[in-house]
Amino acid sequence: MATSEENLSGETGGRLLLLDPHESELDDVVAPPPPPPPSHVDMDTAIVLLGAGVTAITHPLLYVKLLIQVGHEPLPPTVGATMFGRRVLYLPGFFSYAQHIVRVDGKRGLFRGLSPRILSSAISTIVRSRVKKTSYEMVIQCLSRIATHPCHVISVRCMAQFIGSEAKYGGLFSCISKIFEEEGVAGFFVGVVPHVLGEVIFLWGCNLLAHFINSYAVDDNFSQAPAVRSYTRFVMGIGVSVLTYPFMLVADLMAVNNCGLAAGLPPNSPIFKSWLHCWNHLSQKGQLFRGSSFFFRRVPMTAVEVAEN
Template sequence: MSKPREANKNSYWSNYASRIILNTASHPIEYAKVLIQLGYEPIPPRPCTTFFGKPALKLPNIFDYVKHIKTVDGFAGMYRGLVPKLCGSLVCAVTTEKVLQRYAGEVSRDDDEEHQQNVEDPRGKFVKDLKRDIVSRTSAIIISHPFHVITIRMMAQFVGNETRYMGLFSSIGEVYKENGILGFFSGLVPRVLGDIIFILLASSLTFAVNSYVFEEPDLQMYTNATMSFLASAITYPFQVVSNCMAVSNSGLAAGMPPLMPMYSNWSDCWFDLSNRQQLKRGSSLLIRYYTGPQVIISGRPVPLPKNDNMNLSY
């Protein structure tokens, strides 16, 4: 094995190890965020005032939510769903790497004239890179999505204190028993659409700003992060809908009435959440306000009981 190839291989494994460490460390926060996205709020809101002094009801922040999970399930309970999540992350990384390698091989077979043209044409290079990113990301999501479904369903069991989805292999059988083969791809369409739109927005905005606004390299280095943040905020509702669809009709309490309506497809879920202004729930992790039915009594907001038991929040 040549030294460059060996160095690349070591780099890949180093990236995989870093990904595993990062996913493990952030899992409790991601776990709590998923439960919020599903609309589950076990801790009642408390009265507070907004930055402008307006009375409001405040929900626990993400760290309070993680603490609640630990109180109920213990320290190990905060890592429910970690194994399939790591498997999915690894599959996603390997798939992305293989697609990029194949794409690089195809590009290297182009003739010198076309290659020279792409070098001289920034727009041509941008379009090629955009296609490469979309193909690699979409392929990785499709192949790794079954692990994502199992992860979300394992987490969603917290809502009903269930134990249907436990080990990885037993969960595979449970998904198949409940929904068949298609169950492994529940919520795939909104997830893929969200990522494609994210790549299109982030890449296009970065290219436009760096080409026509910021010509200084020192300023261009911050453009990608800024545009990615903006694109992430715009496409966030697709993540909420995808996770809801991964649980819908799963046999879990979190995916059935009264906690969640029975959705026929992802667009049905989208319009329902949109009508209830819930497409952005979970987007704010530190300052979260209750937006469900409430009344003001003696200058203090009081939540009204709801028939569907679903707390509405951001």
């Protein structure tokens, strides 16, 4: 008995081992494998759905912006004052304009032309998610802009119908049929040149400015240098988008120019021979940035002078 105790103490270091009867069963249980990472297709689908949601949420903003761009001002201006006390005339802002649309068309009226914009957004989102290099980015973005421009034309015309209370353009396929019958293939690409030019200037402007600032203005010894560099292109994009806004404005006006809608015909709008003609017309009137702001929109000085006379 003593020998048995010594052997036990020698083998276990003076401790008795208690064996769990279920231990062998637990050893046989294999842990479930970790879930597989989301596939590239799943990621693309999620990105497209997110883009479609953002497009739908922001569509009323772009709808009001387009109506302002084509010069439709259904509400009278109000008298206000600047911070220096000077009296000025202010045009209605986004909320007043949106309420007017709801009164005329109902809440669903705020979403005119949404379906072609969602289609265009889906195509652009997929393309942008696959392009990384700047040189290829410019080429692919231009091709993407050209490919989605017909959707842009359809969306703009659907929204511009509000001005004349027209119903010429309905669903997506009926719009395609209508434009093809009246204008041919060229009708889907009116205004594409300023649209693509604006895209090219925007891309190169953002990348060149971001490269210059990251290379020469941000010190590598600065502890937050990586964080600053990550936001440089985004900040530069805001500034460059202001400079390229006239290209977008001209593209939108050319999309409705002389298409049979009241928004693109006199007296609401002159008939432009080309996008350069449209640019010069807006430049002479000082309206190259018309519709760039939703709030605190002042009546153009020429209109104020005519009213005073």
